[in-house]
Amino acid sequence: MNNRLxxxxxxxxxxxxxxxxxxxxxxxxxxxxxxxxxxxxxxxxFKIARIFEQPIESIFSE
Amino acid sequence: xxxxSPARLPAWAHTALRLLAIAVVFGxxxxxxxxxxxxxxxxxxxxxDFRWADLAAGGLALVLVVAAVxxxxxxxxxxxxxxxxxxxxxxxxxxxxxxxxxxxxxGLSGVxxxxxxxxxxxxxxxxxxxxxxxxxxxxxxxxxxxxxxxGDELIRRVVTDSASVTFWLGQGLLFVWAAAERLGAAxxxxxxxxxxxxxxxxxxxxxxxxxxxxxx
Numbered sequence: 001m002n003n004r005l006x007x008x009x010x011x012x013x014x015x016x017x018x019x020x021x022x023x024x025x026x027x028x029x030x031x032x033x034x035x036x037x038x039x040x041x042x043x044x045x046f047k048i049a050r051i052f053e054q055p056i057e058s059i060f061s062e
Numbered sequence: 063x064x065x066x067s068p069a070r071l072p073a074w075a076h077t078a079l080r081l082l083a084i085a086v087v088f089g090x091x092x093x094x095x096x097x098x099x100x101x102x103x104x105x106x107x108x109x110x111d112f113r114w115a116d117l118a119a120g121g122l123a124l125v126l127v128v129a130a131v132x133x134x135x136x137x138x139x140x141x142x143x144x145x146x147x148x149x150x151x152x153x154x155x156x157x158x159x160x161x162x163x164x165x166x167x168x169g170l171s172g173v174x175x176x177x178x179x180x181x182x183x184x185x186x187x188x189x190x191x192x193x194x195x196x197x198x199x200x201x202x203x204x205x206x207x208x209x210x211x212x213g214d215e216l217i218r219r220v221v222t223d224s225a226s227v228t229f230w231l232g233q234g235l236l237f238v239w240a241a242a243e244r245l246g247a248a249x250x251x252x253x254x255x256x257x258x259x260x261x262x263x264x265x266x267x268x269x270x271x272x273x274x275x276x277x278x
Contacts, residue, residue, distance in 0.1 A: 015150060016149070016150045017150070025216065026214050027147075028277055032275050032276045041215050
């Protein structure tokens with residue numbers, strides 16, 4: 001699965017640490033999500049969508 | 063003329079050099095501990111016959127202790143730890159404390175793994191030995207639970223995936239061996255043998271999972 005997390009984060013000028021804090025996960029998890037090494041759980045995906053104020057399908061794609 | 067500076071060495075050469083340095087340090091330390099034990103217990107006589115499982119357990123214990131020491135050393139420098147964890151910038155207080163907890167779990171695993179052989183070699187009574195193993199195992203379990211509770215969903219996913227794959231591979235291997243043993247085609251396996259294979263399998267699988275998820 002692909003995602004636009006890195007782009008969205010860069011648009012807001014957030015560091016990995018800031019995004020990790022918003023999501024309640026570690027920086028390593030943010031890194032793993034951004035590099036496509038880990039697909040988030042549904043609750044985490046919803047949280048990401050809420051934080052970036054975008055629908056899930058505009059952040060994640062197959 | 064070009065000079066080969068450490069900065070120009072490829073990543074694998076850095077790793078090889080680091081491993082070599084660790085091997086030298088631990089080799090000297092191991093020789094020293096062995097010499098001290100021989101001095102302290104001159105009447106211990108010949109060591110009990112070590113079987114393949116004992117040697118494998120010793121190797122695994124060494125790997126775990128080396129992993130613990132190198133993680134602990136890395137945690138002394140936030141920059142180095144940040145690089146190791148592939149973070150943007152240096153590691154923070156939380157990451158340092160998590161790495162130290164992980165190092166403690168690794169180290170304790172190595173000590174517990176080597177204890178049955180050490181207890182047998184030193185001639186400590188089985189009851190006292192088992193009591194010591196039990197106490198360390200309880201501490202180890204508490205630390206593991208602390209790591210689980212403090213971890214996020216990625217850490218938990220790596221742990222559960224590792225456990226699942228280890229079970230799947232382990233039960234397959236155990237079945238093949240059990241079938242061969244039942245048919246008289248393989249020697250009888252002891253609980254110690256089976257445990258050492260299981261632990262080796264778990265370490266290998268969890269290392270692959272950790273790398274696959276980009277955690278190392």
